[in-house]
Amino acid sequence: MAIQIRNLSVRYGAHQALRDVSVDLPVGKITAVIGPSGCGKTTFLKCLNRLIDLQEGVQVSGRVLVDNEDIYAPQADLLALRKKIGFLPQRPFPLPMSIYDNITFAPRIHRLSEAELLSHINGLTTAVAQSGNGEVKPIGRHLDEKTKWNLLVENYLRLAGLWEELRGRLHEPAARLSVGQQQRLALARALAIEPSVILADEPTSALDPISARLIEGQFKLLKDKYTLAVVTHILRQARRIADHVLFFYMGELVESAPAEQFFNHPQHQRTAAYLSGEIS
Amino acid sequence: MNRRNEEKLAIGLMRLSLYGVVLILAAIMAVIVVKGFSAMSWSMITQTPKGGFYLGKEGGVANAIVGSIYLAGGATFLSLLISVPLAFALQKEYSSGRLTYYSRLALDVLWGTPSIVYGAFGFIIMMMIGLRSSLLAGIITLALLVTPIMTRAMEEIIRMAPQELKETACALGLTRLESSSTVILRQTIGGLLTAVMLAFSRAIGDAASILFTAGFSDHMPGSLLDPVASLPLAVFFQISTPIVEVQQRAYASALILFIIVLLLSLLSRWIYLKFSQNVIK
Numbered sequence: 001m002a003i004q005i006r007n008l009s010v011r012y013g014a015h016q017a018l019r020d021v022s023v024d025l026p027v028g029k030i031t032a033v034i035g036p037s038g039c040g041k042t043t044f045l046k047c048l049n050r051l052i053d054l055q056e057g058v059q060v061s062g063r064v065l066v067d068n069e070d071i072y073a074p075q076a077d078l079l080a081l082r083k084k085i086g087f088l089p090q091r092p093f094p095l096p097m098s099i100y101d102n103i104t105f106a107p108r109i110h111r112l113s114e115a116e117l118l119s120h121i122n123g124l125t126t127a128v129a130q131s132g133n134g135e136v137k138p139i140g141r142h143l144d145e146k147t148k149w150n151l152l153v154e155n156y157l158r159l160a161g162l163w164e165e166l167r168g169r170l171h172e173p174a175a176r177l178s179v180g181q182q183q184r185l186a187l188a189r190a191l192a193i194e195p196s197v198i199l200a201d202e203p204t205s206a207l208d209p210i211s212a213r214l215i216e217g218q219f220k221l222l223k224d225k226y227t228l229a230v231v232t233h234i235l236r237q238a239r240r241i242a243d244h245v246l247f248f249y250m251g252e253l254v255e256s257a258p259a260e261q262f263f264n265h266p267q268h269q270r271t272a273a274y275l276s277g278e279i280s
Numbered sequence: 281m282n283r284r285n286e287e288k289l290a291i292g293l294m295r296l297s298l299y300g301v302v303l304i305l306a307a308i309m310a311v312i313v314v315k316g317f318s319a320m321s322w323s324m325i326t327q328t329p330k331g332g333f334y335l336g337k338e339g340g341v342a343n344a345i346v347g348s349i350y351l352a353g354g355a356t357f358l359s360l361l362i363s364v365p366l367a368f369a370l371q372k373e374y375s376s377g378r379l380t381y382y383s384r385l386a387l388d389v390l391w392g393t394p395s396i397v398y399g400a401f402g403f404i405i406m407m408m409i410g411l412r413s414s415l416l417a418g419i420i421t422l423a424l425l426v427t428p429i430m431t432r433a434m435e436e437i438i439r440m441a442p443q444e445l446k447e448t449a450c451a452l453g454l455t456r457l458e459s460s461s462t463v464i465l466r467q468t469i470g471g472l473l474t475a476v477m478l479a480f481s482r483a484i485g486d487a488a489s490i491l492f493t494a495g496f497s498d499h500m501p502g503s504l505l506d507p508v509a510s511l512p513l514a515v516f517f518q519i520s521t522p523i524v525e526v527q528q529r530a531y532a533s534a535l536i537l538f539i540i541v542l543l544l545s546l547l548s549r550w551i552y553l554k555f556s557q558n559v560i561k
Contacts, residue, residue, distance in 0.1 A: 089448060
């Protein structure tokens with residue numbers, strides 16, 4: 001799903017957090033959003049699903065087109081928007097319920113119909129097989145509702161690379177998981193609203209290196225089906241996963257370029273300075 | 281004084297105040313137990329007063345125990361109906377800063393208002409609508425007394441829920457109400473139930489607000505519209521008599537009240553642990 005940003009500016013009171021940003025996020029790619037802390041990259045990300053609305057005293061101007069609809073238009077449907085966009089926070093916060101319920105919670109709230117449930121399961125089974133996270137046994141025609149939900153949970157946990165670790169613990173409180181597992185659960189939970197876009201705000205900053213690599217691996221597996229935007233302050237992570245890079249500096253979008261070009265032939269002096277570690 | 285000794289002194293003072301509090305609590309308990317033990321008996325908690333009105337030398341205070349539980353239980357329930365929506369309404373997701381600032385201020389003033397004022401207020405209202413001293417009037421007055429306590433406690437607990445959790449709920453496409461009634465409620469349920477127990481403990485221990493409004497009686501509470509006995513007032517009336525045996529019964533009544541509050545505190549801690557296993561810290 002295409003996201004086009006036009007003349008986006010954000011102010012917190014007197015502080016200008018973002019200044020006149022215009023850029024498109026490429027579909028089916030991982031876009032890394034990088035820059036030193038306080039450069040506006042998280043603010044930028046939170047503008048894309050209007051999570052920015054939760055901040056106090058914030059003023060947003062400009063347009064963000066998601067699927068050709070301006071999400072800042074007065075008639076914009078925020079609930080529908082957020083259903084299209086999955087979000088991974090900096091520190092994972094499992095919902096205060098079991099692992100199983102963490103996955104089924106949002107689909108139940110969105111009142112997923114039986115038919116949708118079945119079609120999701122079918123689509124997922126294919127996706128899981130393609131992603132190399134094991135194979136779910138093919139499903140019969142007549143399933144009771146509980147079995148369908150079980151399959152849904154299994155599929156999403158497989159997509160997030162968690163199934164093998166957690167299959168016997170589904171009804172334990174999610175709070176008991178390690179932080180690395182919690183973040184992958186947050187990914188599974190975000191996938192369960194069947195979004196087209198995934199936004200991740202420094203998703204590995206609270207994780208150990210091994211869990212971080214697992215998350216990065218999942219992103220690469222998922223990128224064919226989704227548009228991903230990942231905020232990171234780790235340059236090496238951006239190099240590992242990004243197809244496209246946005247570099248922010250002091251609230252301005254300095255450079256937007258394919259990863260290869262960005263890292264090897266930066267067009268702007270400030271990008272080159274940041275890449276070489278002169279500014280941070 | 282060097283920095284090490286400074287710290288030692290400060291820690292010593294903190295410990296001293298800790299022991300001080302425990303000591304005072306133990307002293308109160310000791311007085312009640314020693315003075316009330318001789319009058320304590322099985323009939324004290326199973327029988328209504330015998331041998332003349334509520335100052336009776338025989339029988340027990342079963343009517344006051346049941347009356348107190350009715351009064352506090354009714355008031356807590358009534359207050360719960362007001363406090364939960366009020367506590368959520370005070371969150372920044374639902375109301376503007378100015379409105380919540382003044383609402384909190386009002387609740388804090390009400391929290392500090394002496395309970396006799398609530399009693400007098402309840403009494404005036406009763407006079408206006410022609411209601412006499414009764415269980416119902418007592419429940420309503422006590423509900424007014426504990427609502428600021430319950431609301432402020434709940435509101436703080438809800439506000440402490442992590443901002444990231446609210447963002448997560450929002451990002452999943454939940455409405456504010458869905459977020460509050462599912463995610464935030466589950467996150468805070470242990471704390472909210474503690475607030476309920478706090479309110480109940482406050483309600484069951486208050487005497488002044490029910491002095492005119494609930495009245496007193498020597499039999500088991502029957503109707504919402506009849507006067508009802510309560511433990512704090514049983515203590516008050518019994519201890520005001522010149523008869524030593526009846527005064528001892530006051531301490532026994534206080535001991536019963538004390539044990540009820542103690543059990544409630546333990547129960548609320550157990551509830552907190554029981555309902556907090558899903559909580560994200």
